[in-house]
Amino acid sequence: MGTTPATDHSNTMTSGAAGTLNAGELRDQLAQLAQQHGISRWDLGASCSTDTSVQVDRGEAKQMKGAQRSAITVRVWNGDGLVGITSTSDLSASGLEKALTGARDASAFGNPDDTPAFSPLATAPLPQLEQPRHAPQPILELLSTLKQAEADLLGRHPAISTVPYNGLAQRSSERLYLNSAGACRHQALSTASLYLYARAEETGRKPRSAGAVRLAYGAGELDVSGCIAEAAERTISHLAYAPIDTGHYTCVFSPEAFLDLIGAFASLFNARAVLDGVSLSSRESLGKPLAVPFLSIHDNGLHPGNIGASAFDGEGTPTQRLALLEGGLLRNFLHSEATARAFGVAPTGHAGLGAKVSVGADWLEVGPTPGSGGGQQGLDRFHADGPIVWIDSLSALHAGVKASQGSFSLPFDGWLIQGGEPRSIEAATVAGDIRQLLKAIVGFEGEAKVTPDGLCPHVWVEGLSITGEA
Amino acid sequence: MVATSQLQPSPPCLDVFDPSWQGRLEELLGQGRAAGADLVEVFLERTDHLGVLAEQEAITSVSPAFGMGAGIRVFRGERDGFVSTNDLSAKGLRQALEQALGMLGLELLTNGRNGFEGLPELRDHGAGKSDWLSGSPQLAEATARLLEGTALLERHGKHLQARRGSYARDWQEVLVAASDGTFARDVRLHQSLGLNVLAADGEHRSSIGRRYGSHGRPDQLRSWDAEASALEVCESAGAMLYADYVEAGQMPAVLANRFGGVIFHEACGHLLETTQVERGTTPFAEKVGEPIAHEAVTAIDEGLSDGAFGSLSMDDEGMEPQRTVLIENGILKRFLSDRAGELRTGHARTGSGRRQSHAFAAASRMRNTYIGAGQHTPEQLIASVDKGLYCKSMGGGSVGPTGQFNFAVEEGYLIENGKLTKPVKGATLIGEAKEVMPRISMCANDLDLAAGFCGSVSGSVFVTVGQPHIKVDSITVGGR
Numbered sequence: 001m002g003t004t005p006a007t008d009h010s011n012t013m014t015s016g017a018a019g020t021l022n023a024g025e026l027r028d029q030l031a032q033l034a035q036q037h038g039i040s041r042w043d044l045g046a047s048c049s050t051d052t053s054v055q056v057d058r059g060e061a062k063q064m065k066g067a068q069r070s071a072i073t074v075r076v077w078n079g080d081g082l083v084g085i086t087s088t089s090d091l092s093a094s095g096l097e098k099a100l101t102g103a104r105d106a107s108a109f110g111n112p113d114d115t116p117a118f119s120p121l122a123t124a125p126l127p128q129l130e131q132p133r134h135a136p137q138p139i140l141e142l143l144s145t146l147k148q149a150e151a152d153l154l155g156r157h158p159a160i161s162t163v164p165y166n167g168l169a170q171r172s173s174e175r176l177y178l179n180s181a182g183a184c185r186h187q188a189l190s191t192a193s194l195y196l197y198a199r200a201e202e203t204g205r206k207p208r209s210a211g212a213v214r215l216a217y218g219a220g221e222l223d224v225s226g227c228i229a230e231a232a233e234r235t236i237s238h239l240a241y242a243p244i245d246t247g248h249y250t251c252v253f254s255p256e257a258f259l260d261l262i263g264a265f266a267s268l269f270n271a272r273a274v275l276d277g278v279s280l281s282s283r284e285s286l287g288k289p290l291a292v293p294f295l296s297i298h299d300n301g302l303h304p305g306n307i308g309a310s311a312f313d314g315e316g317t318p319t320q321r322l323a324l325l326e327g328g329l330l331r332n333f334l335h336s337e338a339t340a341r342a343f344g345v346a347p348t349g350h351a352g353l354g355a356k357v358s359v360g361a362d363w364l365e366v367g368p369t370p371g372s373g374g375g376q377q378g379l380d381r382f383h384a385d386g387p388i389v390w391i392d393s394l395s396a397l398h399a400g401v402k403a404s405q406g407s408f409s410l411p412f413d414g415w416l417i418q419g420g421e422p423r424s425i426e427a428a429t430v431a432g433d434i435r436q437l438l439k440a441i442v443g444f445e446g447e448a449k450v451t452p453d454g455l456c457p458h459v460w461v462e463g464l465s466i467t468g469e470a
Numbered sequence: 471m472v473a474t475s476q477l478q479p480s481p482p483c484l485d486v487f488d489p490s491w492q493g494r495l496e497e498l499l500g501q502g503r504a505a506g507a508d509l510v511e512v513f514l515e516r517t518d519h520l521g522v523l524a525e526q527e528a529i530t531s532v533s534p535a536f537g538m539g540a541g542i543r544v545f546r547g548e549r550d551g552f553v554s555t556n557d558l559s560a561k562g563l564r565q566a567l568e569q570a571l572g573m574l575g576l577e578l579l580t581n582g583r584n585g586f587e588g589l590p591e592l593r594d595h596g597a598g599k600s601d602w603l604s605g606s607p608q609l610a611e612a613t614a615r616l617l618e619g620t621a622l623l624e625r626h627g628k629h630l631q632a633r634r635g636s637y638a639r640d641w642q643e644v645l646v647a648a649s650d651g652t653f654a655r656d657v658r659l660h661q662s663l664g665l666n667v668l669a670a671d672g673e674h675r676s677s678i679g680r681r682y683g684s685h686g687r688p689d690q691l692r693s694w695d696a697e698a699s700a701l702e703v704c705e706s707a708g709a710m711l712y713a714d715y716v717e718a719g720q721m722p723a724v725l726a727n728r729f730g731g732v733i734f735h736e737a738c739g740h741l742l743e744t745t746q747v748e749r750g751t752t753p754f755a756e757k758v759g760e761p762i763a764h765e766a767v768t769a770i771d772e773g774l775s776d777g778a779f780g781s782l783s784m785d786d787e788g789m790e791p792q793r794t795v796l797i798e799n800g801i802l803k804r805f806l807s808d809r810a811g812e813l814r815t816g817h818a819r820t821g822s823g824r825r826q827s828h829a830f831a832a833a834s835r836m837r838n839t840y841i842g843a844g845q846h847t848p849e850q851l852i853a854s855v856d857k858g859l860y861c862k863s864m865g866g867g868s869v870g871p872t873g874q875f876n877f878a879v880e881e882g883y884l885i886e887n888g889k890l891t892k893p894v895k896g897a898t899l900i901g902e903a904k905e906v907m908p909r910i911s912m913c914a915n916d917l918d919l920a921a922g923f924c925g926s927v928s929g930s931v932f933v934t935v936g937q938p939h940i941k942v943d944s945i946t947v948g949g950r
Contacts, residue, residue: 103534
């Protein structure tokens with residue numbers, strides 16, 4: 001990669017036009033500054049991106065946006081081995097120096113009982129990801145595509161009056177991880193996304209809405225027609241709605257809804273949360289049953305369906321596939337370097353970069369454990385004996401999930417299926433406890449579906465509490 | 471207007487937004503106008519953030535961050551293009567302008583300032599605030615206060631499995647210049663404190679948190695009553711630890727003051743922003759002058775309350791804030807509007823153009839939003855309910871594109887025969903704004919405010935919610 005000389009910020013580490021990171025120059029400059037300030041141990045995460053996006057409103061451009069972003073996070077270890085950190089969007093030489101000295105000053109307040117170190121895997125070979133890079137399209141081309149998509153969606157049904165939430169965006173980005181021990185990670189990526197969220201209303205009835213999302217490595221690769229068709233189908237399917245009686249129902253979660261729910265309770269698998277005492281799991285939970293004996297959950301950021309996957313985490317550890325739950329038993333936790341050290345295992349590639357390093361899941365694979373039978377067979381929500389609540393999407397997870405308690409109470413969009421006929425539910429919440437839910441799974445329906453958050457089939461759960469407005 | 475003819479302005483000072491920026495900004499605004507834009511706006515920002523986390527008896531995270539950037543917005547007709555960048559150099563800003571113009575089919579010309587006569591004298595709302603950053607607590611003081619907080623939690627709490635104290639200080643300097651003559655600077659200082667606990671006893675668990683926030687009060691952390699805060703959190707956690715799950719159904723509810731105001735924020739406030747009018751997602755678009763709420767309800771949004779989290783000296787489009795009466799005795803009076811909202815909906819600007827940072831275009835957003843005080847006492851509201859729910863403390867909430875809202879109850883109690891009885895947990899309140907607003911039938915006389923963060927189209931912004939105790943005649947309570 002090349003670098004473009006400074007504007008009137010001297011020695012800026014990104015080129016103004018392309019917004020690309022220059023790893024070598026950044027490393028050399030940081031090493032020099034560190035030496036000047038007597039800092040011998042440091043690491044750095046950097047990112048830069050160029051984004052363009054458009055939104056439309058009834059055939060007109062509503063907003064067109066562009067952004068050039070850059071950010072650096074620097075960590076330093078002081079003479080006592082304590083860590084400090086500082087982040088900045090100022091990649092000039094003076095900004096870099098301010099970040100370095102800020103991190104050094106913050107290190108005086110580092111936690112001696114939980115000090116991160118370099119990941120032992122920060123120089124291990126990285127997985128090869130198949131991520132074709134695409135040149136960005138001109139923004140007016142994006143606009144034309146989105147206008148056409150909106151028009152197509154509006155034409156699908158007379159009740160669809162607007163597409164109030166929509167967007168077509170593309171991003172070219174790079175990220176780096178460097179440390180004073182010689183680690184140097186770099187990844188460049190292009191991604192694009194399309195979302196269409198339609199609103200439909202029939203005379204004398206309440207407005208209804210639903211949508212769809214698509215991701216790809218370039219705007220030209222997006223499945224625009226699929227997104228339109230899905231948004232239309234889902235929106236139209238909610239037009240004929242009725243209230244639901246409050247009670248307990250067998251529920252079928254869509255792949256998206258089940259992945260959202262598991263993601264909201266990912267602290268079950270998070271070693272950081274375990275060490276902090278805010279997870280429902282403990283060290284002793286490993287090997288113990290957490291769910292029905294036919295459920296498996298893996299974290300697999302490397303799955304080809306994970307558009308925009310990272311090859312390495314914030315500490316430079318390679319991304320990997322990790323078994324979290326097999327046969328209903330808790331197998332592994334997600335780790336950073338520090339939590340892995342505390343558990344006596346290797347880092348798993350799920351760390352951020354910080355003084356206190358966060359840990360998070362990448363992309364989940366949910367399904368039957370091979371050889372387990374997979375629970376009840378032949379499940380088909382349209383041929384079930386009793387009423388079935390089909391939960392299509394969950395809302396307000398930030399407010400309705402108490403991850404450290406295990407409870408949830410969430411509004412959802414979905415259908416009540418009786419005698420094979422689905423009828424949209426006017427408004428309702430589903431409530432329960434995640435531990436009970438994982439042990440109340442009946443089985444799976446259909447093939448696993450690739451979604452932006454993971455891979456999952458429809459999941460049947462019995463006895464969940466539904467509150468309706470009937 | 472003070473016109474200037476400086477064609478090659480000297481480089482502005484990068485360490486402060488002062489009048490040295492005038493020349494460069496005038497050049498940008500003039501070039502944008504010459505290219506055919508109706509209006510060009512430049513938003514410059516510098517930030518200095520400090521976050522500190524204490525857990526149990528240790529400081530576990532200190533995370534300083536600083537940055538700078540610009541957002542350039544160009545209007546032509548009702549359309550606009552917006553570009554943000556971290557590069558404040560002349561070249562970087564010019565490239566951003568060029569890109570924004572290109573979005574509207576306009577081209578940057580070499581020279582020319584058609585239709586732009588220059589910026590007036592700077593309106594400096596930041597004058598007198600130069601000591602806000604230096605006057606706020608430094609690291610040693612902040613860490614000591616947080617550790618005091620977690621120690622008090624340990625002293626007052628029972629069965630506490632985790633104790634956390636958090637502190638965030640967000641300093642921001644902004645400069646806004648627009649080709650309509652806007653040229654204004656401000657300095658903001660937001661500080662927030664949080665205390666959280668997780669109590670656990672066997673299978674019983676409760677997690678409770680409280681946040682306290684201020685604007686423009688460097689001394690907030692020093693004057694914080696840590697003892698009272700710790701007591702409040704521990705009492706709540708203790709009350710909820712053994713609580714049963716609430717039974718679902720329709721019932722009357724009394725919502726406590728302070729953060730109870732999130733019901734108005736989510737159920738109605740967002741629907742009174744012109745961004746919702748533009749999208750066609752508010753049921754109140756054509757209702758100005760008509761009743762949309764019970765006559766007991768008067769609701770206000772303002773940016774003026776001294777020290778409140780959502781207060782501003784100017785909004786992010788350079789306009790001074792107002793006290794905006796949204797609803798008066800149940801009648802819809804006004805919408806909250808920003809520059810684009812005024813252009814596209816005709817609702818006059820209210821000083822409500824807000825954004826998280828330079829990376830977002832401003833949008834109409836709430837500031838300090840609350841239902842006004844009524845005549846009753848809180849006890850009268852509770853006494854009027856035979857069987858219902860008392861929501862002492864609220865969690866977060868949201869509103870969807872059809873006006874359907876929801877929010878979580880963090881600490882709740884049953885009301886039976888006009889009295890509070892046992893604690894209940896797991897409640898979520900759901901409903902639709904136009905249905906619930908007429909059901910707010912009683913307001914008490916104890917209006918109070920609480921700090922919060924609101925995420926929406928222009929990012930996460932500091933807000934205040936508030937209300938007195940209110941009674942909702944009937945609402946759907948989601949539970950077990």
